[in-house]
Structure formats: C-alpha cells, structure tokens
Amino acid sequence: MSEWWKYHISDFLLFSPRTYYRLIERYNEAVWPGHLATLALGVVILVLLYRPAPERRRTIAGIVAVLWAFVAGAFLWKRYATINWAATYFAWLFAIEAVLLATLTFRLSRDFAGRVGVGLFLFSLAVYPLLAPLLGRGWRQAELFGVAPDPTVLATLGLLLMAEQPPPWWTLVGPLAWCLMSGALLWAMGSPEVWILVMAAILVLGARRIRRSDAPSTTGA
Amino acid sequence: MAASAAAVMLRRPPSALARAIPVTKPIPSSGEKIPVVGLGSWITFNVGDDPELRDECAAVMRAFFQEGGRLIDSSPMYGSSQGVIGYGLTKLGRPPTLFAADKVWISSGSRGPQQIEESRTLWGVPRFDLLQVHNLLDWEHHLPTLFAMKAEGRVRYVGVTTSEGRRHGEMERIMQTQPIDFVQVTYNALDREVEERILRLAQERRIAVIANRPFRQGALIRQVERHSLPGWAAALGAASWAQFLLKFIVSHPAITCAIPATSKVAHVVENLSAAAGPLPDAEVRRRIAAYVESL
Numbered sequence: 152m153s154e155w156w157k158y159h160i161s162d163f164l165l166f167s168p169r170t171y172y173r174l175i176e177r178y179n180e181a182v183w184p185g186h187l188a189t190l191a192l193g194v195v196i197l198v199l200l201y202r203p204a205p206e207r208r209r210t211i212a213g214i215v216a217v218l219w220a221f222v223a224g225a226f227l228w229k230r231y232a233t234i235n236w237a238a239t240y241f242a243w244l245f246a247i248e249a250v251l252l253a254t255l256t257f258r259l260s261r262d263f264a265g266r267v268g269v270g271l272f273l274f275s276l277a278v279y280p281l282l283a284p285l286l287g288r289g290w291r292q293a294e295l296f297g298v299a300p301d302p303t304v305l306a307t308l309g310l311l312l313m314a315e316q317p318p319p320w321w322t323l324v325g326p327l328a329w330c331l332m333s334g335a336l337l338w339a340m341g342s343p344e345v346w347i348l349v350m351a352a353i354l355v356l357g358a359r360r361i362r363r364s365d366a367p368s369t370t371g372a
Numbered sequence: 373m374a375a376s377a378a379a380v381m382l383r384r385p386p387s388a389l390a391r392a393i394p395v396t397k398p399i400p401s402s403g404e405k406i407p408v409v410g411l412g413s414w415i416t417f418n419v420g421d422d423p424e425l426r427d428e429c430a431a432v433m434r435a436f437f438q439e440g441g442r443l444i445d446s447s448p449m450y451g452s453s454q455g456v457i458g459y460g461l462t463k464l465g466r467p468p469t470l471f472a473a474d475k476v477w478i479s480s481g482s483r484g485p486q487q488i489e490e491s492r493t494l495w496g497v498p499r500f501d502l503l504q505v506h507n508l509l510d511w512e513h514h515l516p517t518l519f520a521m522k523a524e525g526r527v528r529y530v531g532v533t534t535s536e537g538r539r540h541g542e543m544e545r546i547m548q549t550q551p552i553d554f555v556q557v558t559y560n561a562l563d564r565e566v567e568e569r570i571l572r573l574a575q576e577r578r579i580a581v582i583a584n585r586p587f588r589q590g591a592l593i594r595q596v597e598r599h600s601l602p603g604w605a606a607a608l609g610a611a612s613w614a615q616f617l618l619k620f621i622v623s624h625p626a627i628t629c630a631i632p633a634t635s636k637v638a639h640v641v642e643n644l645s646a647a648a649g650p651l652p653d654a655e656v657r658r659r660i661a662a663y664v665e666s667l
Binding site for chain 2: 166
C-alpha cells in the first residue's frame with residue numbers, strides 16, 4: 152500500500168452502519184431461536200468451569216470450538232462477506248481458531264486474571280446483548296455470544312484469561328486480530344462498542360503479562 | 373431563506389420537480405457529452421443481499437435516470453455495489469442512456485480480464501463505457517489490457533483513478549505518457565490539491581476528469597450545514613449546500629463530471645438539480661472556496 156500514511160480508518164469502511172446493523176438483524180432472524188441454545192451453552196460453560204472434571208474441561212473447549220466454527224460459516228462466510236470482502240479471510244481465521252481452541256483444556260484459575268476472565272465472560276454473555284437496545288438499535292439487532300462474532304470473541308478472551316494454565320500465545324492471535332479489525336470498523340462507524348473491544352484486548356494482554364511475571368509464586372495446572 | 377427553499381424542494385416528490393436538463397460537458401477525446409453530475413456507489417450501494425436496501429438503491433437509480441443522469445461509477449472493491457447496480461438496471465429495464473463506468477482492481481495483471489468479465493456480468497451490461505485502473509493498482513499491466521479492449525470495441529474509454537491526494541506524481545506520469553481518456557481524482561471546495569498540476573495537465577492532454585468524494589463522504593456537508601448559505605448562492609441557483617458545493621466542482625473547466633454517492637432519492641434529485649442552471653465563473657469559484665474554508 153503506497154503512501155499508507157494518507158489512509159484513514161474510515162477509508163476501510165465499505166458499508167454504512169445501517170447496512171451493517173440490518174445485516175445483523177436479518178442474520179438474527181435467520182438463526183432464531185439458535186440464540187437460546189448458544190446462551191444455554193454459555194451457562195453450561197460456566198457450570199463446567201466451577202464443577203471441574205477432566206472430561207468437562209475438554210467439553211468446554213469443544214463447545215467454544217463449535218461456536219467459533221458456526222460464526223465462521225453462518226455469519227462471516229455466508230453473510231458478512233456479502234458486504235465486506237475481508238470477511239472471507241476472517242472466516243478462515245475463525246475456522247482455524249476453532250481447531251486451535253478444540254485442543255485446549257480449560258480449568259478455572261482463581262487469581263486476579265481468572266476473576267477478570269470470568270467477568271469478561273459474564274459481560275459477553277449477559278450484558279453485550281443489551282447494548283443494541285440500550286444504544287437505540289433495538290432487540291432485533293442484538294449481538295449474542297455464539298451467534299455474533301464480537302461477543303463470541305470477547306467471551307473466548309475471558310475463557311483464555313481465566314484458564315489456570317495460560318494458553319499458548321498463538322491461541323490469542325485470532326481473537327486479538329478480530330478485535331483490531333472489528334474495532335477499526337466500529338470506530339469508523341462511530342459505534343461506542345469499539346471501546347469494549349479495545350479495553351478487552353488491553354485487559355487480556357495486561358492480565359496475561361501480570362500472570363507471567365507472578366508465575367514463580369503460583370501453582371501451575 | 374435559501375435553506376428553507378431547499379427544504380421545500382426536498383419535500384416534493386421527484387415527479388413534482390420541474391425537470392431541468394442537466395448541464396453536459398464533452399469528453400475531450402471524443403466530444404461525446406455527458407451530464408456533469410453522475411452517481412457514485414462507494415458505501416451507499418454496498419448493501420449485500422438485503423432486499424429492502426436493494427430496492428432503495430434501485431429507487432435512487434430510477435430518480436437519477438429520470439433527472440437526466442447517465443454516468444454510474446463502481447468498482448470490484450466496493451463489496452456488493454456492482455451486483456446491486458445490476459439489480460437496479462434490471463429492475464429499471466436497462467436504461468439506454470446509462471454510461472457504465474467501472475474499474476479493475478486486482479494486484480495481478482493477468483487476472484484483470486477475468487475480474488472485468490465478472491464485473492460486467494454483475495452489472496449485466498454488454499460492455500462498459502469506461503474502465504479505469506483503480507488506485508493505480510498494477511496499472512503497468514492493466515492499461516495494455518484496457519487499451520486492447522478499447523481497440524476491439526469492448527470498452528469505449530480508458531482511465532486511471534486515485535483518491536484523497538494519493539500518488540499524484542505517478543498519475544501525472546501516466547497522463548503524460550499513456551493515451552488515456554479519463555482520470556478520476558478527489559476534488560472539492562476544500563481538497564483542491566489537483567488544481568495545481570493534475571487539472572492543468574488534463575486540459576493540456578485533453579483528458580476528462582471525474583471528481584470523486586465531492587462531499588468528503590458526507591463529512592463536508594455535515595461540517596458546513598450548521599451555517600447558512602451565503603446570500604449570493606441564490607444567484608447561482610444553489611438552494612442547498614450540496615448544490616453549492618457541487619456547482620463549485622463541476623464549474624472547473626477541467627472537470628467533466630462529479631460523482632456524489634447517496635442512498636436517498638431526495639439527495640440524488642438535489643444533486644442533479646445542481647447540474648442545471650448557471651455555473652459560477654472563476655471569480656465566484658474563488659469566492660466559494662474562500663467561504664467554505666472560512667467555516
């Protein structure tokens with residue numbers, strides 16, 4: 152990209168906010184009542200985290216991987232790519248991330264990072280869907296965990312943060328790349344949700360760094 | 373008063389407006405005349421497969437043709453815009469006055485022909501009137517392809533584009549060395565960098581100029597609309613900020629056409645109205661630029 156310094160974030164916005172949020176609305180109509188299932192799966196993840204057993208830890212990874220694969224195919228590939236050609240590449244990124252997540256085991260850490268992770272997961276599950284109606288866009292454009300990419304990525308970051316054994320750095324690449332891309336588009340559209348993605352990314356990187364610096368004094372998995 | 377006049381005009385349905393014939397300018401390389409206001413499709417026509425929004429775009433196109441518009445511009449970079457234009461053209465019965473302008477935008481020169489064919493299929497037109505190399509991307513390979521297509525009668529005009537002041541030096545070199553018919557650059561009352569060299573060169577080399585981002589993607593309108601139009605705008609027949617700003621652009625002797633993008637019927641009617649009536653002379657153009665800069 153020559154003369155890259157002359158580009159602005161808004162130069163990469165290919166569609167209007169109205170088009171984007173109508174896309175979310177029409178997607179919600181198409182996958183309803185799948186939202187109830189993904190919310191239930193979110194609750195199941197929480198229960199499994201607080202009632203650990205070896206096979207349950209793998210179950211969490213399986214659920215998260217399936218949801219990433221679903222968002223990759225149903226939203227990014229099939230719908231978002233109709234207005235954003237970059238979504239095709241992100242669909243592949245989500246599919247790869249789904250495979251990576253499936254290999255992990257999740258066990259709740261009760262340190263500071265773990266508590267932050269639980270908070271982020273709960274926020275994504277219970278608060279994020281309220282943002283659309285609170286911001287005047289209405290329930291039909293609500294974005295839910297396991298259905299829409301932003302809350303799914305945020306919840307996954309929470310899970311990666313709360314895991315007792317810090318996950319490999321490469322599992323963070325997909326979620327953080329999404330935060331960067333989606334955050335830039337939300338910024339260009341003037342959507343306040345951008346700050347949630349930015350803060351979550353900073354929080355995860357910061358908490359991960361704190362945990363690593365405290366590593367000698369904590370017990371591993 | 374002018375603002376209220378614009379508001380009254382915009383409340384009227386398009387059919388109720390007295391249709392003025394838009395001003396046309398010749399394409400220097402052929403003498404063919406086209407209206408000085410066209411229709412861009414960046415962002416506004418990228419609505420995916422949303423049927424409601426597709427119909428809104430078709431309504432914009434209908435009003436555009438009804439008001440005498442001809443040139444519609446798009447690009448493979450603009451998401452679903454090409455397909456949406458094709459949908460609108462089909463719905464409108466393929467208006468014969470269409471001047472179809474599209475671009476090739478791919479880093480591999482050898483894949484240019486395939487992309488052009490895909491674009492043509494999406495538009496549903498037998499051939500494009502104008503094909504441009506988007507943002508000068510791999511122009512060294514794409515331009516020979518486009519010149520060959522022109523020689524075979526598969527496109528009528530060839531051009532190159534850039535926007536927001538990027539790569540003007542390279543564009544000048546192309547204008548000096550390549551037999552292109554069109555260039556497309558950003559030009560408006562605040563972004564006047566091209567006046568110094570590009571527009572002068574276009575006149576010397578008899579190259580048509582399309583002005584993109586006439587309202588800075590709407591930001592310029594939002595910036596000025598809280599202020600009143602100057603009293604002397606009425607003498608130009610400009611009843612709104614959009615008309616005032618468009619008249620500034622299309623009155624430059626080197627500019628052939630401006631391509632504002634919109635998703636609203638009222639706006640496309642308003643834009644086409646700017647192409648009718650008197651255009652400012654050099655002195656008034658300086659006055660307009662100074663006034664907009666002062667806001």
